[in-house]
Amino acid sequence: MLEPIVVKLGGAIFEDETALKNLCQALAQVQQRPLALVHGGGVIVESLLARLGLISEKIDGLRVTPHTQIDFIAGALAGTANKKLTAAILTQGRAAVGLCLGDGGLCQVTQMDAKLGAVGSCHPGDPDLLTCLLEQHYLPVISSIGIGSDGQLYNVNADQAALAIGQMLQGPMVLLSDVPGVLDAQGKLINELSTSQAQQLISQGVINGGMAVKVKAALDAAKTLQQPVILAGWKDAQALSRLLSGEPFGTRIIA
Ligand SMILES: Nc1ncnc2c1ncn2[C@@H]1O[C@H](COP(=O)(O)OP(=O)(O)O)[C@@H](O)[C@H]1O
Numbered sequence: 001m002l003e004p005i006v007v008k009l010g011g012a013i014f015e016d017e018t019a020l021k022n023l024c025q026a027l028a029q030v031q032q033r034p035l036a037l038v039h040g041g042g043v044i045v046e047s048l049l050a051r052l053g054l055i056s057e058k059i060d061g062l063r064v065t066p067h068t069q070i071d072f073i074a075g076a077l078a079g080t081a082n083k084k085l086t087a088a089i090l091t092q093g094r095a096a097v098g099l100c101l102g103d104g105g106l107c108q109v110t111q112m113d114a115k116l117g118a119v120g121s122c123h124p125g126d127p128d129l130l131t132c133l134l135e136q137h138y139l140p141v142i143s144s145i146g147i148g149s150d151g152q153l154y155n156v157n158a159d160q161a162a163l164a165i166g167q168m169l170q171g172p173m174v175l176l177s178d179v180p181g182v183l184d185a186q187g188k189l190i191n192e193l194s195t196s197q198a199q200q201l202i203s204q205g206v207i208n209g210g211m212a213v214k215v216k217a218a219l220d221a222a223k224t225l226q227q228p229v230i231l232a233g234w235k236d237a238q239a240l241s242r243l244l245s246g247e248p249f250g251t252r253i254i255a
């Protein structure tokens with residue numbers, strides 16, 4: 001089997017029906033090589049928590065997850081987001097299978113930091129389930145809810161979850177977000193970003209919040225995979241065909 005491509009899809013796409021349909025159509029059409037999809041869903045989490053009258057805050061791009069909220073957050077990510085995305089791909093005629101990081105022991109998850117509550121750090125675990133699905137031409141759709149060795153559910157940042165899946169599958173990675181890639185202080189797309197340039201832009205605050213988490217995960221992935229990781233926008237319906245043809249697009253993160 002060719003190394004699978006790992007695509008991470010940022011959750012804001014759930015608010016753009018047309019982009020979601022176009023992207024799922026493009027994903028469903030990829031026949032050249034196996035594909036695994038990791039997704040976020042921060043917007044779905046926020047809308048549920050707001051409806052429940054709960055306040056949510058982030059520290060350095062990571063959502064503080066009180067233990068009293070993890071059931072709701074798991075419902076939003078492993079439930080609503082995961083099943084909506086699986087449904088959108090199934091509708092395009094491709095056999096998608098919805099999973100979370102804990103299924104089949106895919107990833108090992110531990111509590112990251114007590115001050116963040118039920119937020120998990122994620123590491124590659126047992127690849128067997130994923131390998132079986134990919135060999136049988138299923139498209140795995142993986143949410144970023146993890147299960148710890150303590151049996152608890154953890155909320156993992158979806159870019160960090162994608163990093164663990166990428167390290168497990170050792171294939172090319174593309175992280176698709178609501179922006180066309182990493183933007184400089186003038187709002188212009190940066191075509192290529194190295195570790196030192198990224199560190200400088202993060203310390204200057206030009207790269208911040210969720211993008212800082214994403215860039216750090218991409219740098220780690222580029223280092224372990226020994227190949228650039230692409231950060232690009234899901235609004236670009238051609239993103240996947242560009243990736244497959246090797247055409248440059250988005251921001252290439254090089255370690
Ligand atoms: N330098 C930057 N370039 C692009 N986006 C940035 C930058 N710094 C911060 N951001 C913010 O990061 C967001 C993308 O990160 P995030 O919301 O975590 O995406 P996703 O949900 O797709 O993982 C952008 O919408 C933008 O608001």
Ligand SMILES: CC(=O)N[C@@H](CCC(=O)OP(=O)(O)O)C(=O)O
Pocket residue numbers: 009010011012039040041042043045061062063073077119120144155156157158159210
């Ligand atoms: C710990 C943490 O921050 N978890 C994220 C998981 C979802 C996510 O990362 O979604 P996006 O990719 O859409 O941002 C959250 O609760 O929002």
